[in-house]
Amino acid sequence: MSKPNFAPLKLFITGPTYIRRDVKEAALLPEFGHRDAENDLRFGPIRENLRKIAGCGDDYEPILCLGSGSSAMETSIRSLVAEDETLLNVSVGSFGDMYYNIAVSNGKKAENLKFDYGMPIDLNVLEDKLKALRPQVVSFTHNETSTGVINDMKAVCSLIRQYGAMPLVDGVSIFGGATIALSDSGAAMYSTATQKSLALPAGFGIGFVSGEAEEKAGRVTNKGHHHDITKHLERARKNQTLTTPNTTLANMMWYQLDRIVNEEGIENRFARHIEMRGMVEKWAAGLDGFEMFVAEGFRSPTVSTVVCPQGVTSVQLKETVKEGMRDEGYLMDPGYMKLNHLLEEAGRRPIFRVGHMGDIMPDMLAAYLDALEKELMKL
Numbered sequence: 001m002s003k004p005n006f007a008p009l010k011l012f013i014t015g016p017t018y019i020r021r022d023v024k025e026a027a028l029l030p031e032f033g034h035r036d037a038e039n040d041l042r043f044g045p046i047r048e049n050l051r052k053i054a055g056c057g058d059d060y061e062p063i064l065c066l067g068s069g070s071s072a073m074e075t076s077i078r079s080l081v082a083e084d085e086t087l088l089n090v091s092v093g094s095f096g097d098m099y100y101n102i103a104v105s106n107g108k109k110a111e112n113l114k115f116d117y118g119m120p121i122d123l124n125v126l127e128d129k130l131k132a133l134r135p136q137v138v139s140f141t142h143n144e145t146s147t148g149v150i151n152d153m154k155a156v157c158s159l160i161r162q163y164g165a166m167p168l169v170d171g172v173s174i175f176g177g178a179t180i181a182l183s184d185s186g187a188a189m190y191s192t193a194t195q196k197s198l199a200l201p202a203g204f205g206i207g208f209v210s211g212e213a214e215e216k217a218g219r220v221t222n223k224g225h226h227h228d229i230t231k232h233l234e235r236a237r238k239n240q241t242l243t244t245p246n247t248t249l250a251n252m253m254w255y256q257l258d259r260i261v262n263e264e265g266i267e268n269r270f271a272r273h274i275e276m277r278g279m280v281e282k283w284a285a286g287l288d289g290f291e292m293f294v295a296e297g298f299r300s301p302t303v304s305t306v307v308c309p310q311g312v313t314s315v316q317l318k319e320t321v322k323e324g325m326r327d328e329g330y331l332m333d334p335g336y337m338k339l340n341h342l343l344e345e346a347g348r349r350p351i352f353r354v355g356h357m358g359d360i361m362p363d364m365l366a367a368y369l370d371a372l373e374k375e376l377m378k379l
């Protein structure tokens with residue numbers, strides 16, 4: 001076979017992300033049988049380290065759903081929303097809308113409460129909706145990747161609980177990059193994935209299931225097979241997955257989580273992400289006509305969004321800046337296209353995203369921002 005000419009791009013998109021060489025090399029660890037004692041040696045430490053990164057001790061049971069983040073999200077819907085119940089989904093962007101669409105496409109009775117792009121969940125508006133609708137379950141996004149907004153998970157869950165509903169949280173693009181403090185969060189189930197702030201290839205949706213969620217899943221019917229939390233938990237407690245896992249990814253995950261917890265240190269990793277958000281803020285402030293899209297206090301530590309000056313279009317971002325950055329060896333994120341089209345239709349300026357999650361280091365980000373600035377100045 002002839003050698004393919006794949007471009008060795010450095011990924012600054014919002015997932016999949018840059019993967020370190022040593023993490024890739026862990027893919028060469030021996031393959032193993034997923035019902036053999038060797039399985040325990042991988043998934044035992046993986047589950048233990050997931051608990052440490054989540055800050056949940058034994059309060060939640062980690063499960064691995066084969067697929068990606070949305071596999072875990074769909075599992076939360078199928079297992080935790082009963083046939084006769086109403087789900088309220090709260091959306092601050094495209095991935096919020098996706099959680100709603102997952103519910104509807106699974107035949108659940110659902111409503112979508114939407115907030116303007118770039119804004120976090122407004123607790124007063126949510127409270128009015130909770131009073132009017134009285135849903136049994138409420139889903140929302142912790143870190144909205146399309147807009148770069150982080151919601152206050154604890155405050156939102158606390159409000160949802162005041163109205164007797166069960167909160168389901170999508171944490172796909174933040175887990176591994178910021179403090180989750182899951183035990184203290186009020187979430188009934190928290191879903192995430194391998195390919196974002198954990199800096200691994202895609203392949204597992206990760207679910208953290210509370211005892212309360214487990215109890216409810218026991219009562220919910222029509223959960224299917226792979227979306228059945230009860231079945232997942234039975235296997236997870238033996239450190240196993242419900243069906244055959246990607247053992248190459250498991251080897252990489254075993255290595256990477258150990259490295260995060262015991263080498264880099266969880267707190268150092270979280271601090272590094274906050275430092276990188278600060279670097280983008282400072283950089284954007286120094287560029288004429290550019291500004292951060294999200295108000296201070298609600299900016300994601302893993303993905304930053306920057307508004308372009310008047311006159312710059314989403315087409316220029318995609319066709320000129322992104323391609324210019326490719327020539328520099330980078331895969332740039334010219335903004336979530338659907339969102340940019342909506343912004344432009346409303347007469348607003350387009351945004352681009354800087355994914356600084358996972359194992360992107362401050363010096364890598366500094367070099368990227370330098371190159372990006374040069375490309376943007378050509379417009």
Ligand SMILES: Cc1ncc(COP(=O)(O)O)c(C=O)c1O
Pocket residue numbers: 014015068069070071095098141143144145146170171172173193202
């Ligand atoms: C916030 C959020 N939720 C859900 C998803 C979907 O996750 P996946 O592509 O891993 O299924 C993404 C993917 O970008 C995301 O950013």
